[in-house]
Amino acid sequence: MTHVANEHSERDVPAMTVQRIPLYLRCLLEAQGERLTVLNSKQLGDRAGTNAAQVRKDLSHLGELGTRGIGYDVDDLVVHLMRRLGITESRSAALVGFGRLGSAFLGYQGFAARGVRIVAVFDTDPDKVGTEIEGLIVTSIDDIADAVEREGIELAILTVPAASAQKACDALVASGIKAILNFAPCTLTVPDDVSVRQADVAADLQILSFHLNRASSEGYSR
């Protein structure tokens, strides 16, 4: 039930495992809310929509966690995963692109609870700059370097049109940002030390369409 945080090199953690850490954390926080103190790998797998073997394999990449035959101490594992995700203290993020999608994210209360606070919002449109929204003032993207330094911004959420995305990305990189979540449907060119995650909603819909197509063309389900 103890976890020995036998730190591997994080470089060893497979990308698919990294993708599931936030999922496990969310499920563990739900279990905490239900006052559960221990979960075994089957229980965590059921909550996460995966299975016991996958849970054990994923968590094995993160150290020697859990106790055989008993399970994982929920509180310990929450702390461990939050530490691995680097969200024991919240990260500051910039929102770049104050359009409809950006506005939706600014109004969403769920980020702060999950370790990321949007502390600044940028746009290029002079008509938008100066607008107050959710306690923030929309700032010109020309002033991004100052804001990044002043606010300790580490992440950026990019919600600009595809045609403007590389230019906005370049400004972010020049200001020292090392992690970008890109909603524009385009491939960004960044230096090796910058992480980009692509969030392309239309692509997600196309992937679902692939599954529909497969189910119908093969006459079987799923």
Add this chain to the structure above:
Amino acid sequence: MTHVANEHSERDVPAMTVQRIPLYLRCLLEAQGERLTVLNSKQLGDRAGTNAAQVRKDLSHLGELGTRGIGYDVDDLVVHLMRRLGITESRSAALVGFGRLGSAFLGYQGFAARGVRIVAVFDTDPDKVGTEIEGLIVTSIDDIADAVEREGIELAILTVPAASAQKACDALVASGIKAILNFAPCTLTVPDDVSVRQADVAADLQILSFHLNRASSEGYSR
């Protein structure tokens, strides 16, 4: 340069390959826009932010495409990928949850160009039902089965709070929907023949935070 659409069982296509098909399609459409007729795997890999070997491996799962030493016929590959994705004719989608995020998606013109049209919008809030938005009338979720039948809806985009998501999901499944893109941060329980894709923006930010954390704790970049 011809493509022989040697249909494998689509069941053989690895999940990570499926995830990249929309990316390749987007890059090919960009190349079409630049009036390019042939791309080799390195060129397609560069555009997609991956590499030649990955492109060849991914596309090999989709049939015998391309000609060795020459490359892929752009137009042929576009058609082939669209067919595999099941978007040669556009798919009809329902938006469930007319909040800020849902509104942002309704206003987004990019889905139709990528094969998915939002043809109906649903909410449970009586104050929202009846509202006209982007040419659609917000409908009570109680009427979803009729709409799914009438409009030929196949996909749903779920943008409701986590606490309401399973109930909305159950209504979608009962109406015959087999593919759901879920923006609520919760695991949905669905029958085996229903595909769910989780779009959790906070989780994406946490994954980026993991990479930041790794870079800083190991004193190396990326």
